[in-house]
């Protein structure tokens with residue numbers, strides 16, 4: 285399937301998804317390559333497993349609203365905890381979008397993008413797992429996985445869309461995208477449909493978000509950062 289309609293890129297109706305096990309759903313073409321990559325990693329002693337996969341619009345909105353209301357911790361791009369009550373509306377919005385996408389604007393809506401970790405190595409570390417950069421760097425439980433991905437993910441069609449921080453989305457070494465499949469969703473993506481979906485939703489801070497949406501779309505959805 286290569287024809288992507290509005291509801292599919294917005295994560296509102298994705299009936300092509302297939303069961304990837306353990307509650308995860310993926311685009312069928314992505315599951316095939318993911319399974320092959322997982323087997324190759326296992327052969328090299330790495331237990332590559334999914335943390336997140338497909339997530340729909342409502343789920344993304346629930347995450348966003350929790351953060352907007354102060355029911356979940358907000359971090360800056362360096363991963364430091366922010367004092368919620370001291371933030372302006374603008375600061376709050378940017379802090380949320382550094383780590384969580386707008387509903388309708390997440391690559392996780394497509395079934396093409398995944399967050400991965402080394403499950404066995406994390407269990408052996410006996411430390412709480414927080415999905416932070418340090419866990420994927422030297423001395424972190426997912427360092428071997430990160431190095432393995434660097435050398436091997438392209439063979440299976442994956443790349444890291446959030447490889448560097450440009451002033452938009454934070455660096456996410458765990459987030460992989462299936463390039464050839466995701467390209468179709470990227471082409472379908474547009475500001476007008478996103479604005480319509482958000483205006484029809486129950487998102488908190490709606491009026492403010494809509495007033496800022498052209499900027500937010502470029503900076504975070506397209507992840508062009510501050511350029």
Ligand SMILES: [Zn+2]
Pocket residue numbers: 336392397398399456458459460
């Ligand atoms: Zn992700």
